[in-house]
Amino acid sequence: MKLSLADYFILSLYFCFVIGIGWKLRKSVTSAGEFLTAGHHVPVWITSLAFLAANLGAQEVVGMMASGAKYGIMTAHFYWVGAAPAMIFAGVFMMPFYYGSKARSVPEYLKLRFDEKTRALNAITFAVMTIFSSGISMYALGRMFQIVLGWSFDASVILSAVIVLVYTWLGGLTSAIYNEVLQFFLIVLGFSPLSIVVIARAGGWRGIQQRLPGAMTHAWKYLGSANQNPMGIETFGMVAGLGFVLSFGYWCTDFLVIQRALAANSMSGARRTPLIAAFPKMLMPFIVILPGIAALALTKMGTGYSLPVKGNSYDYDQTLTTLMAHFYPSGMLGVGLTALMASFMSGMAGNVTAFNTVFTYDIYQSYIRPGASDRHYLTVGRMTTLAGIGLSIAAAYLAVRFNNLNDLLQLVFSFVNPPLFATFLLGMFWKRATGHGAFYGLLCGTFAAAFTQGLSTAEGKGGWLAGLHDFPSQMAQNFWISIFAWTTCFAVTILVSLATKAPPEAQLEGLVHSLTKLPPDPAPWYRRPGPLAIIVAAVLIVLNLIFR
Amino acid sequence: MFDLRLPSGLFFVITGVVLIVTTDPGHINLYSGLAMFVFGAMLLLLAWRKTRVRKSAGIHTK
Numbered sequence: 296m297k298l299s300l301a302d303y304f305i306l307s308l309y310f311c312f313v314i315g316i317g318w319k320l321r322k323s324v325t326s327a328g329e330f331l332t333a334g335h336h337v338p339v340w341i342t343s344l345a346f347l348a349a350n351l352g353a354q355e356v357v358g359m360m361a362s363g364a365k366y367g368i369m370t371a372h373f374y375w376v377g378a379a380p381a382m383i384f385a386g387v388f389m390m391p392f393y394y395g396s397k398a399r400s401v402p403e404y405l406k407l408r409f410d411e412k413t414r415a416l417n418a419i420t421f422a423v424m425t426i427f428s429s430g431i432s433m434y435a436l437g438r439m440f441q442i443v444l445g446w447s448f449d450a451s452v453i454l455s456a457v458i459v460l461v462y463t464w465l466g467g468l469t470s471a472i473y474n475e476v477l478q479f480f481l482i483v484l485g486f487s488p489l490s491i492v493v494i495a496r497a498g499g500w501r502g503i504q505q506r507l508p509g510a511m512t513h514a515w516k517y518l519g520s521a522n523q524n525p526m527g528i529e530t531f532g533m534v535a536g537l538g539f540v541l542s543f544g545y546w547c548t549d550f551l552v553i554q555r556a557l558a559a560n561s562m563s564g565a566r567r568t569p570l571i572a573a574f575p576k577m578l579m580p581f582i583v584i585l586p587g588i589a590a591l592a593l594t595k596m597g598t599g600y601s602l603p604v605k606g607n608s609y610d611y612d613q614t615l616t617t618l619m620a621h622f623y624p625s626g627m628l629g630v631g632l633t634a635l636m637a638s639f640m641s642g643m644a645g646n647v648t649a650f651n652t653v654f655t656y657d658i659y660q661s662y663i664r665p666g667a668s669d670r671h672y673l674t675v676g677r678m679t680t681l682a683g684i685g686l687s688i689a690a691a692y693l694a695v696r697f698n699n700l701n702d703l704l705q706l707v708f709s710f711v712n713p714p715l716f717a718t719f720l721l722g723m724f725w726k727r728a729t730g731h732g733a734f735y736g737l738l739c740g741t742f743a744a745a746f747t748q749g750l751s752t753a754e755g756k757g758g759w760l761a762g763l764h765d766f767p768s769q770m771a772q773n774f775w776i777s778i779f780a781w782t783t784c785f786a787v788t789i790l791v792s793l794a795t796k797a798p799p800e801a802q803l804e805g806l807v808h809s810l811t812k813l814p815p816d817p818a819p820w821y822r823r824p825g826p827l828a829i830i831v832a833a834v835l836i837v838l839n840l841i842f843r
Numbered sequence: 844m845f846d847l848r849l850p851s852g853l854f855f856v857i858t859g860v861v862l863i864v865t866t867d868p869g870h871i872n873l874y875s876g877l878a879m880f881v882f883g884a885m886l887l888l889l890a891w892r893k894t895r896v897r898k899s900a901g902i903h904t905k
Binding site for chain 1: 858
């Protein structure tokens with residue numbers, strides 16, 4: 296792929312704007328709160344788009360298009376079943392406790408609701424995971440630009456790291472959030488034309504349906520049995536594994552996204568953040584999944600475009616870049632690559648800003664130096680940003696040496712997030728849940744996930760203890776690992792809580808549903824969480840009916 | 844805190860103009876450039892309107 300002057304101009308323009316936004320925001324960052332939590336004064340339309348964009352990294356865009364080509368429209372379940380319901384739940388039920396408790400981070404909420412050891416366990420695992428996530432984003436960026444454009448891996452990694460460092464150092468979380476919104480606009484405007492052109496060339500949705508097997512163009516029809524569809528999953532695994540455990544575990548407890556909602560300027564704004572974000576989220580499959588399905592249809596049509604081949608299968612990971620190279624002229628190619636670069640960088644920035652908040656508040660202020668001045672924590676926050684970027688670069692080079700590092704990280708995510716959702720669910724809705732229950736529930740849930748992976752195989756992976764069961768796909772295995780992890784954590788937390796002393800009710804006010812009185816929402820009815828949630832649910836049902 | 848619509852709008856107006864003047868046989872640049880230009884101009888208009896409303900209400904920010 297060769298870039299023209301116009302493409303380089305658009306890329307450079309983007310770099311100037313992201314640094315400019317950080318520069319403009321630098322004067323508003325005068326305290327640790329401003330730097331690490333955006334001072335709780337970001338407008339709701341910005342927090343909503345950032346809430347969505349924080350999850351819309353380049354790996355997501357590239358990966359979803361690849362999955363679209365591999366699994367078909369069932370991939371849209373990651374948005375419809377695996378995101379929108381959880382976002383409704385987060386906005387309506389969970390945000391009042393996060394925002395109302397005045398916790399600055401998810402681990403801090405765990406400390407307020409349970410105890411110090413539960414916070415420490417979550418803070419440390421989260422901090423390590425964010426650094427590796429950020430490093431893998433950098434690694435993926437370096438590899439992609441090396442393969443697609445022939446750029447130097449080192450130069451791509453260092454350039455992106457320096458730009459992210461400059462704008463997060465200057466403007467902190469606000470700067471990261473503002474740039475995520477710009478990235479969201481770029482992704483939508485940069486990839487929508489590709490989607491329109493590719494789908495039109497494939498004969499529209501009807502043309503695609505005629506050229507591909509039914510299992511690729513129906514979201515629900517072939518979910519009756521695991522061997523009927525390319526994903527190898529059945530309805531229960533899909534709904535319970537992806538739709539409940541994995542998605543609620545991510546959208547309701549991952550601090551990376553929750554931090555965006557907590558930056559809102561009011562409780563009402565924080566509650567509306569995931570609900571407003573759910574609207575564009577439900578429509579994203581039209582931009583990131585449908586072109587992948589159309590690419591497969593075009594390959595079968597023999598019109599000049601063909602998915603690249605790797606071994607005796609297609610190299611699905613190259614779907615997006617090959618579509619861009621084939622259909623985009625100079626100019627739009629620059630916009631598309633800038634959108635990819637932007638999403639890689641905001642993926643890094645999102646992880647680094649979540650890391651610096653958790654490290655400064657939940658590790659440094661809690662265990663290393665409590666009671667210092669606000670100015671001191673601001674300096675620590677900035678130095679943690681620098682250290683976070685440095686560690687991310689180290690993680691990127693670690694990924695070069697161990698090319699299965701990303702698989703390992705995804706596995707660790709599926710071990711840690713699902714039990715965490717069980718902990719939060721019990722913590723927020725059952726006043727009898729105790730700190731010991733939460734801590735041992737989390738530990739047992741994580742071990743249960745590891746054992747399930749060790750006792751089962753999928754696509755030749757896993758089964759390091761014994762191969763008791765073979766799943767048709769790794770995705771199916773992941774869904775079932777999550778179900779076992781969640782169930783174990785849920786059961787152990789209940790049992791240990793009942794065997795230990797209940798926390799005093801006075802301590803739980805504002806943290807548990809039955810002991811919290813929500814203040815009346817001053818917003819007009821159509822802007823309140825309830826009606827918004829009903830509209831999101833209605834759109835969700837319509838989309839599922841159309842693509843059933 | 845400055846209005847994010849200003850830099851975003853400006854970015855898309857400039858990118859839109861660059862695409863409009865970068866011709867291609869399939870006119871993908873032209874149509875995408877026009878869409879970006881209109882989107883950017885709309886953001887700038889909204890930001891300008893908000894500034895005007897704030898000024899007329901006598902609200903000044905630092």
